[in-house]
Amino acid sequence: MKKNFFFSLLLILGFTKIHSQGSDTTNEKIDTKKLFKELTDQACSCIDSIPTYDRIKDSITANISSCIDDKVGAYQLAEKFTSIDLSNPTDEKKEIKITMNFDKNSKEYKDIYYKMEKYLMDNCSVLKDKVAANNLVNNNSMSSNKKALDYYNSAIDETKKENYKGAIEYYKKAVKIDPNFAFAYDNMGICYRRLEQYDLALESYEKSLKIDPNGLMPLQNIAVVYSYKKEYKNAVKTYEKIAKIEPNNPEVFYGIGQIYALHLNDNEKGLDNMCKAYNLYVEQKSPYRTDAEKIIQMIYADMKKNGKEEKFNEILKVNHLNSN
Incomplete structure (x- = not known):
């Protein structure tokens, strides 16, 4: 859903500005790279505070997703501000129209969310601990x-x-x-x-x-x-036992997919299972989506090298994914 916000220039000038390196004091602007890091670090602190004891995974990953969601809008707003010249304002009451897209299914929103999620997977050690927690009593x-x-x-x-x-x-x-x-x-x-x-x-x-x-x-x-x-x-047999207890556990498909692709020389079975894992990670808002994506990309490179690109796309289609 598109929402229009009108901010007075006075409010914009009151917004926390981060000096970009090499900029002078007359042309302050938001350093989006620095702000991105600050926001994702705040998301990491939020994730660190999530309790895991005696909680189901879906509840934990929902909390993690909320920690990231909370920062997406702030970063989206900052990106909009970078297109505005804030130097030497002539009218403090001038209104500036900024269009924000808070639809979580939109490409704009997802791009920022996934960018933050990937950064957190690489830089926030507590994230994997929280996702991997299995302390249901x-x-x-x-x-x-x-x-x-x-x-x-x-x-x-x-x-x-x-x-x-x-x-x-x-x-x-x-x-x-x-x-x-x-x-x-x-x-x-x-x-x-x-x-x-x-x-x-x-x-x-x-x-x-x-x-x-x-x-x-x-x-x-x-x-x-x-x-x-x-x-x-x-x-593989052990993962299949887990599937009988918890059929929608993405770790089952991720584990089986990784074994087939990396160790049993069967890219097709590996890809099919990894696609299933990816879809479940997305559905459950799990940041492990990024790990599944990396394995899928690796399988693609190998299948393309062996002239099986068409088969790769066929398996993706069956799992309602596309190669873009």
Whole structure:
């Protein structure tokens, strides 16, 4: 929807101006590159404040999207101001017409949103942590035993310091007190994985699954560990198990697509799955859309080199995407 806003020059002059490098004081203008960074950094701080404990992914990604949306309009407005000469105003009450497009489906809005999203994926480390969070609590996810929780929290502190061996020792103490402490096994597995002790990581995840057979966190991590171990068919089977529990989980299609394209030399299956992941990421407003897009571009380059550009476009069409 198009909305027209009328701003007096007095208001414009009161707008926070950022001096562009090399500009003199008589011709101030908004430095859109600097403003873009400031706005996306603010979005990153907003994302950092989003709680993830015991929340479904859709709710978390909706909050992330809101943090970005909040900055798109401000940047869009700044871009409009750059086309206005603010130097030496002759009439402080002069009205300037600025047309803004706040339709989130418009190309103008999407271009800015995706530009910010990409910057955040590359520069805001907390973003991936929030998207990857899988802390939905089930009956045995957390312990009700205070001592077990104390050990668990100490393990979390050691993990933050990247002392994975120390964290594992605390997790072991926690599960010794409470053998049904699923999150402790999950995080223990992550620590083993970071130490590249993959068999012990799998063992930890399997213990978590015995407590909660539908635990998404251990299943997703098992698929990742199988990929590290180069047991790609086992990784695909694990993703397929996740699909039975959560059929609209884009991580399933992304994981399978990546394995087929990068490791099993099957670009067609890889592309089909990656397109499905991309569509779900877009639908769920997940910033991981940018990662799927990169893999699709990589597959395109390989298929084009091998004379399969027509097949590439055919698969995109089936998934309601275009190659532009």
